Amino acid sequence: MINATVAATLVDPTKPFFSWYDYILFCVMLVFSSIIGIYFGCFGTKQRTVNEYLLGGNSMKPLPVAISLTASHISGISLLGLPADAYRYGGSFLLGGICILFVTVATIFIYLPVFFDVRATSMYAYLERRFDHKTRLLASFLYVLSSLLSNPVIVYVAALAFSTATGLKVHLVVPVVCCICVFYTSIGGVKAVIWTDAFQFIFTVGALMFVFVLGVRSSGGISEVWTKALYGERLNLFDFSLDLTKRDGFWVVVVGLTIHWMGTISIHQTCIQKILSVPTYAESKLSLIWYGIGMVTVKAVCVLIGFVMYAKYASCDPLTTKKVTKNDQLVPYFVVDVAKDIPGLSGIFIAGIVSAGLSTLSANLNCLAGTIYEDFLSKLLPKNITEKTKCAVLKLIVITTGILCLAMNFVVDHLGGVIPLNMAIVAISNGPLLGVFTVGLLFPRVRAKGAFYGAIAGLICISSIVIPAKYYQSRGLIKDTTKPLSTEGCQFFNKSAIPSNVSLQLETFEPHSIFKLSHFCYTLVGAVATMVVSIVISYLTNEKGDIPIDESLISPVSRSLLTREVRIVGTTQYRSVDIPLESLDS
Template sequence: MGLEGITRFGIADYVIFAIFIIASLGIGVYYALSGGRQQTTKEYLTADKQLKIIPTALSLLVSFQSAIMILGYPAEMYMRGAQIYVGNIGLLIGTILTTRLWVPLFYKLQITSTFEYLHMRFDSVAVRKLGSVFGIVSTVTYMGTATFAPSTALEAVTGFPVWASILVTASVGTIYTSIGGMKAVIWTDVFQSVIMLGGILTIVVMGIIRIGSVSKVFEICQEHNRLNLFDFDLDPRKINTFWTVTLANTILWWKVYGTSQASVQRFCSLPTLKKANMAVLLAIPMQFTLVTLVCFTGLVVFAYYTHIGCDPLEQGYIRTANQILPYFVMDTFRSLPGFPGLFLATLFSGALSSISSGLNALSAITWEDFLKHRLRHLEESKKALCTKLLVLIYGVCSTGIACLAIFIKGPIIQASSTLGGAISGSSCAIFILAAFTVSSNWKGALAGPMVSFPIMLWVAIGAQTIKGHNQYLPPGPTDRCDISNGSSVYNSSVYKNVTSWYDDTIDSTSMLNHSSIFELKDQKLSGIQHLYSISYFLYTPLGILIATVVGLLVSWATGGEKKRPIDKLYTFQLCDALCCCCPSSVKNTRCRCRRDNNQRQDNASMGVERDVFRDTKFQHIQPTIEESKC
């Protein structure tokens, strides 16, 4: 059935969606009027460093699992199969490494901005500001993409204009973040996580009921090669393989939970190091559960349309795989009042959690790295006002990026990974040079990312010239479709004057003629095209490799850090962090030192603020005698 035959939103749906929006705003208003009323930067940006473990873990969960995941993962499962689910292995590895490496490193420094650490390590304002700029650009880009994602779904099921949906989403997220600060962000994330899990679980259960059983879902998907979990092909041009997905997700979650401003700001706001580690570790089973449900949703949707013999994407009822999940909801559950409204609340929960976390993080970065030392003579209440105004400014910026995202072609996961991958590899390399090497200096830390970023941007742009490289699996059957219901779908007012993220191998004429959107056009590659055709999952690892190698070479050529000894507080003591893997001769001593250090850090006063920003030099934090021995 085409979109014209699908019932639009009813009153119950609008009521449920409105309640969700009002509740999110209400949490922000509550924290704006309670406690210290967000009158200090410490309360506004770090919640007075008194966060709780479970709310923080839930906030970490939804801050980085947005509507991009809710729409993109089912689309990937539908079009390319289950290989993307293997990313959970990388999630496990990356998160555990974060708790052993990044969390102890940053927590003992008690920083507000992640990039304060770069200043401490390299004694360089330039490196700190470069890292901050990369962080700001990366976060704003992600927020814009996350804001755009649910707008296409809302347009598909209600006809509500994309631009209007973007404005509503960005406005709501900006308002409650600007007035409620970190506390509002954390507790709206908790509320929205419940909505997300509940909505996705409901879709899965209802879909299984429509198909008949879980075993039938797997049987249909196995028959059509959607359970291709382990593809060990080493060809980097294949988009989804075990190696590319696992490597990319290991680095992604190691970076996201370990060095991103939103994460560091949260776990450094917990009372003790032990609780900080527990919050990050708790995110693993939560993340695993959410990703499993979302991926399984993609299998359920494919099994359902294969079971009834009508693939809506192949038949041309929808323009892009990004709309397959909202189409499924409106197509199969239209007789259940309020359910479509719950689904839209689920999507917007993902979008709002990403927006609010990003806005709060951007405010902290800009204040700590660019404004704090210049406005240090202001009253505390005026400093807090500045951070609130920063949220409003970045809310406008993310809205602009979301509007530009309308014109980007490609699947939503691919577009997000391409945009983020070109930036995140360069920014992550700065932290690797800082924490893993003692010879890297500020010149290398500047040169590496500045070489890597334009190269990866060039590769990402060049990839747009490689057509027919999407590697989609064969579609489901269409032999039982009602052709008359779908033939006029593109005359519907729903698609009037709309530009969607459709596959760049398909032109509008072929879509109208219902030609296969899954068809892979072979194209002989030559020369530089082989580089352009590498999997977008490898953009971040390749960016890290280039920046790290260049950074080390430049540092070596400029004399390294021979004249300035590096404090052990600023580098990873790998045998301490991974003592279970050390030789037995040093394991006991190292692990005991580590436990003693952690206990000292947990017992230390958390009320001491540091201002490490100086125009040239700053005073290093000296380790105790016991810490030096370890």
């Protein structure tokens, strides 16, 4: 296989391949990740209890937690997708710095104080205490479904990068990557996940910086990159139009991306579980702040790499000339192009891409195990089982979900448009989840019935927009307008080979503008629909009389809505809603 690839490369220099240096670096990353899992699973403190397996015994330090969070939330989708997005559509993600500031403040003051006090292995336990068991199961189901459907996409994108650079078949790469990740996650628990993420983050950051520096040098320097990005309309970030169908309007990005990141940070099991692995609330806030800085920095570098790619190919677009056939292949193509004279650099970059995929997958598998066990299996298992048995069950869940992820990859390859599909899946679940958590924390009068049906309404609302929108996009009825691209500087390129834009249009149907809504707004729509329906139903259908509320389940910013009357039951402090519900009927 390798020899055939090398032979093809000798014929066509644009065909990528790995040198033995690249393979060594890639294998070192995988082997070292496994060693970390073996150490925490078989030596050290081991993982003898559920708390140690899922929360690290609440003894982790803020810096490795922050690094792990950054690594696990920057998958191959970001490392491949963001530069390609900036290359084709502009650098709107540079506005993420504003968004992450809002997200960090909201998380620290609204969400984190309550979640840290609850300290549940599954954060959906909060919904059971605040509302009821039915609402908790609905939220857990949404999270599990979203993760199960997203994991194969994460692995596939990482494998696609390796396949593009080596010529190996994707389905030969996926099993190796997936099995190694399942191995060290299952035996090492959250400690293995966090420390492996920290190690893999070095590969990711190293890859990004190497590629960025080389790309800038090959493109004529920073000033040349910036000038071409400016004249190529990649820096048009301040379109203050309120049109929500504009893909990259300022308000669409800032508001939409803020709400989207709140759904993936403020109330997401993967993020909150790691933040709760530190011993104190002050350290959890510090972890979150460092995570925000790391996340913005890496995403900004990804966007800048997109600008560098545009500066290099401003006059000869690889997509138009068919040197690559997919957006996701732009970055590997660019890396092989700029690093062809430096042995090992391509290996570092692809190791970084695969590392990012492993980080995200390992975090998801660990959190999936905790959620499935706590919210579904623990009710069915005997009450007197030992901690050792519980850990064995958790490991079995990790292995099972990993096998399912591996099996689904063989389907993903045939679906087409896997990255847009993944974005739709995340938005469909994040919107209702963010809405139901937010009303629980901020609105004491919202009760179980309102929260449950509000989440269902939010799910129906956003699904009714996203699913038809993706269908219309697949039929070519909805298209995003790209920034200017050119082939004027291409050598030995037959421009007449480019297909004519004039073609028979069999379908003249024009989709409704609601289906053209920017993808940045999907989570916002789901969250708002959930909150509005939850509040309305709670006001209209709740039982009459003053209702006791566990004060610790309400965010500090909303506790002023509770009366001063305090009741102590056991060790739990209750206060009542400010306005008795019967007064609402008068």
